[in-house]
Amino acid sequence: MSEVxxxxxxxxxxxxxxxxxxxxxxxxxxxxxQALLGDLxxxxxxxxxxxxxxxxxxxxxxxxxxxxxxxMPISGEIVAVNEALADEPExxxxxxxxxxWLFKVRPSANEMADLMDADAYQAEIDE
Amino acid sequence: MTMSNKTVLFDKxxxxxxxxxxxxxxxxxxxxxxxxxxxxxxxxDAGMFDVSHMVIVDIEVATDAATEAASIKDFLQHxxxxxxxxxxxxxxxxxxxxxxxxxxxxxxxxxxxxxxxWYRVVVNAGTAEKDLAWLNQHAESFGVSVKARDDLAMxxxxxxxxxxxxxxALPVDVVEAxxxxxxxxxxxxxxxxxxxTGYTGEDGFEIMMPLSEAxxxxxxxxxxxxxxxxxxARDTLRLEAGMNLYGNDMTEDTSPLISGLGWTIxxxxxxxAFIGRDxxxxxxxxxxxQKIVGLILEERGVLREHQxxxxxxxxxxxxxxxxxGDALIGEITSGTFSPSLQKSIxxxxxxxxxxxxxxxxxxxxxxKASVVKPVFVRDGQPV
Numbered sequence: 004m005s006e007v008x009x010x011x012x013x014x015x016x017x018x019x020x021x022x023x024x025x026x027x028x029x030x031x032x033x034x035x036x037q038a039l040l041g042d043l044x045x046x047x048x049x050x051x052x053x054x055x056x057x058x059x060x061x062x063x064x065x066x067x068x069x070x071x072x073x074x075m076p077i078s079g080e081i082v083a084v085n086e087a088l089a090d091e092p093e094x095x096x097x098x099x100x101x102x103x104w105l106f107k108v109r110p111s112a113n114e115m116a117d118l119m120d121a122d123a124y125q126a127e128i129d130e
Numbered sequence: 131m132t133m134s135n136k137t138v139l140f141d142k143x144x145x146x147x148x149x150x151x152x153x154x155x156x157x158x159x160x161x162x163x164x165x166x167x168x169x170x171x172x173x174x175d176a177g178m179f180d181v182s183h184m185v186i187v188d189i190e191v192a193t194d195a196a197t198e199a200a201s202i203k204d205f206l207q208h209x210x211x212x213x214x215x216x217x218x219x220x221x222x223x224x225x226x227x228x229x230x231x232x233x234x235x236x237x238x239x240x241x242x243x244x245x246x247x248w249y250r251v252v253v254n255a256g257t258a259e260k261d262l263a264w265l266n267q268h269a270e271s272f273g274v275s276v277k278a279r280d281d282l283a284m285x286x287x288x289x290x291x292x293x294x295x296x297x298x299a300l301p302v303d304v305v306e307a308x309x310x311x312x313x314x315x316x317x318x319x320x321x322x323x324x325x326x327t328g329y330t331g332e333d334g335f336e337i338m339m340p341l342s343e344a345x346x347x348x349x350x351x352x353x354x355x356x357x358x359x360x361x362x363a364r365d366t367l368r369l370e371a372g373m374n375l376y377g378n379d380m381t382e383d384t385s386p387l388i389s390g391l392g393w394t395i396x397x398x399x400x401x402x403a404f405i406g407r408d409x410x411x412x413x414x415x416x417x418x419x420q421k422i423v424g425l426i427l428e429e430r431g432v433l434r435e436h437q438x439x440x441x442x443x444x445x446x447x448x449x450x451x452x453x454x455g456d457a458l459i460g461e462i463t464s465g466t467f468s469p470s471l472q473k474s475i476x477x478x479x480x481x482x483x484x485x486x487x488x489x490x491x492x493x494x495x496x497x498k499a500s501v502v503k504p505v506f507v508r509d510g511q512p513v
Binding site: 041042044045047063065067068069070089 | 149160161164165166362366430431432434466467469474493
């Protein structure tokens with residue numbers, strides 16, 4: 004069974020989002036997504052300072068098997084990326100919701116309410 | 131539509147937590163947890179693969195054939211680009227392509243010579259149907275019969291300790307038959323058959339047995355310390371070993387001469403008229419324009435099939451994202467991340483002019499790659 008922490012928001016394309024106290028939003032891929040991909044071997048992160056709108060391809064995660072796009076779950080500016088993933092992309096497999104975060108966004112609109120909560124996402128991946 | 135088939139070991143794969151995917155119409159385990167762990171397991175110790183989806187074909191003298199005229203050797207010398215006349219010792223195996231009349235590859239296979247009345251061939255799962263049709267189409271005029279052995283299962287045990295560990299699990303008489311085998315030889319033992327062959331670049335066996343015996347053997351092999359491995363690890367292992375994958379690195383539209391398989395064509399004797407020979411001779415006479423090379427990516431990223439390879443010309447630099455107008459272009463046929471080298475590697479079909487480096491286009495960017503012989507790891511060691 005995949006872990007689906009209750010305090011996070013989720014997308015249909017398997018990104019998770021955490022609203023931080025400083026107004027930023029941290030983004031990663033779900034436990035379900037990392038399990039589907041298998042052993043991760045490369046992450047192409049966006050550059051800090053880049054602005055994206057919801058649905059943009061902003062990042063690529065590659066497992067031994069295949070490359071998979073990560074979509075921007077909300078509009079905003081990338082303010083930080085997880086540099087540790089350059090050398091150790093497998094952190095995403097071992098800690099998808101903590102050490103395996105991908106990037107932090109400064110949201111340009113209030114879109115968090117439109118995203119799935121944990122129950123909705125759990126139902127989505129149970130289908 | 132292809133039915134999704136299950137091998138006799140399907141329930142074992144589920145029991146051992148295999149993640150099941152569709153492969154060539156078969157429901158097969160891609161891994162049992164971590165593809166990379168399984169890869170290292172085979173390189174350093176012993177792993178096992180269910181390869182029962184592959185098809186074992188026995189070529190025998192047809193019962194209704196005039197015995198004096200029937201010749202399996204003549205048949206296979208006509209059907210295969212490599213020459214079974216090289217097989218003079220019982221049990222010896224040979225790797226060969228089977229070509230169409232255009233010199234394209236219908237399949238690659240292994241043929242074991244057992245005796246003049248029995249050769250055993252192992253072909254790929256995805257091509258088995260057309261292979262059998264092609265063999266059958268020509269069998270009658272040689273007085274031979276072609277029999278698919280779907281009553282047999284096959285398990286490959288691979289790795290430096292695979293053979294010794296398998297001896298704890300195999301029936302005693304099978305161990306006796308398998309113990310003296312040299313590399314690339316096989317031996318039968320009743321309904322069982324063991325070949326000292328494989329598709330990983332490591333030592334090991336491919337073990338064939340009656341369907342009903344396979345699930346119990348799987349458990350015994352696991353108990354002997356041979357870890358179940360999925361098709362994912364099988365692919366990274368074979369690619370590191372520089373072994374071609376049918377459908378990727380060669381197809382019906384590519385000749386062996388541009389698929390890194392020229393070494394498997396037996397040109398002597400000159401009067402051996404194997405199917406496709408005339409086309410290959412013409413291709414050779416006109417000059418071969420492409421070849422398969424190995425690539426090692428020198429930057430971060432992962433090489434994948436169908437990515438474009440840009441061959442550096444006259445030392446000209448390939449800068450940024452600008453493609454040089456008249457640059458020669460090749461294509462990656464198989465690419466992956468190599469767990470042994472911790473770098474991305476690939477096989478690529480490229481113009482023969484390629485030098486020591488090239489660029490690969492990945493998502494619009496040009497990344498530098500070294501050009502090497504198409505073999506990366508053998509017997510656990512980087513080549």
